[in-house]
Amino acid sequence: MTSPVGLHRVVEPAGVLPQAATRLDAGREIGADEVRIRVERLNLDAASFRQLSEKHAGDGAAVRAEVLEIIASRGKMHNPVTGSGGMLIGVVDEVGPESPLPVKPGDRVATLVSLTLTPLAITDGLASWDGRGEQVPCAGHAILFARSIAAVLPDDLDPMLSLAVLDVCGAPALTARVVAGYDRPTVAVIGGAGKSGSLSLAAATRAGAGRTVGVVPVPAERDRLLAAGLATDVVLADARDPVALSAAVSGVLGGPADVTVVCVDVPGCEHGAILATAEGGTVIFFSMATSFAAAALGAEGLAADVTMLVGNGYVPGHAELALSLVREVAGVRDLFSARLTAD
Known part of the structure; x- marks a missing residue:
């Protein structure tokens, strides 16, 4: 049984919403009202990226390693210092039959909910990211709940521009x-x-x-x-x-x-x-x-x-x-x- 706000994805502590959780289940299989996104790019929020960059004195490799560790350990991108995350763009992979979200497989979308509550798994080790900018090219998947929000990316704007704009809309x-x-x-x-x-x-x-x-x-x-x-x-x-x-x-x-x-x-x-x-x-x-x-x-x-x-x-x-x-x-x-x- 899935929850429209994602309670079924919370691993620990029990009883909290996904944003407050220390760890989420980012498994690929979706529930009837969930959507799986094939992730193309993350946009780390400014406060989180600044904190990570200053902590590691601008060492991009160290920043990349910490972002990977956060995602792997928490099942989401949720900076434990700033409490913030960012958002992502990707392509809709699968839509559960009971999902209320107005998207379909093949749509290129931006999530309009924070990465701090979005189940996320990275599969490429962030190999294409140098750790020196807020936008993070990557491969992996993310899960949206029934109460999540996503926007289909417009055709007339560069996807990177749309991602940067929608991150702060x-x-x-x-x-x-x-x-x-x-x-x-x-x-x-x-x-x-x-x-x-x-x-x-x-x-x-x-x-x-x-x-x-x-x-x-x-x-x-x-x-x-x-x-x-x-x-x-x-x-x-x-x-x-x-x-x-x-x-x-x-x-x-x-x-x-x-x-x-x-x-x-x-x-x-x-x-x-x-x-x-x-x-x-x-x-x-x-x-x-x-x-x-x-x-x-x-x-x-x-x-x-x-x-x-x-x-x-x-x-x-x-x-x-x-x-x-x-x-x-x-x-x-x-x-x-x-x-x-x-x-």
């Missing part, structure tokens, strides 16, 4: 929803030159933001974001320095932002985001490096009347929105293409 969708609830708000996006940051800036503009500020840590990212034309203003600040971050945002807006979106993959940015946000405003945390205890206690300690939202990666229509931004906003497309070339 929850960010622009929730940003757009929040911005639309204000009357021409000011919006600050911390990490505005990154994948989720650039999409969030474009989504904020489309949703009616009055002014947008992209916050980046180094001049090279400032120059790229200015060239992309996605923000009204671009400022340099270390997001881990609350006073400097708040001053940078207020300096161009004349005060704190109505909406602040955190899209950086380093810890310690919670207090700066809160300080940079106006009373009655909203902070959206999209980084897996966020400490939600630090955010909650920081807001209390600052007596900050702000709404704090956890970007959970799913908003209805999120994939379609993100792909439309890449198609229609040249600046977003240029930033993604440059990032993929660098990787």
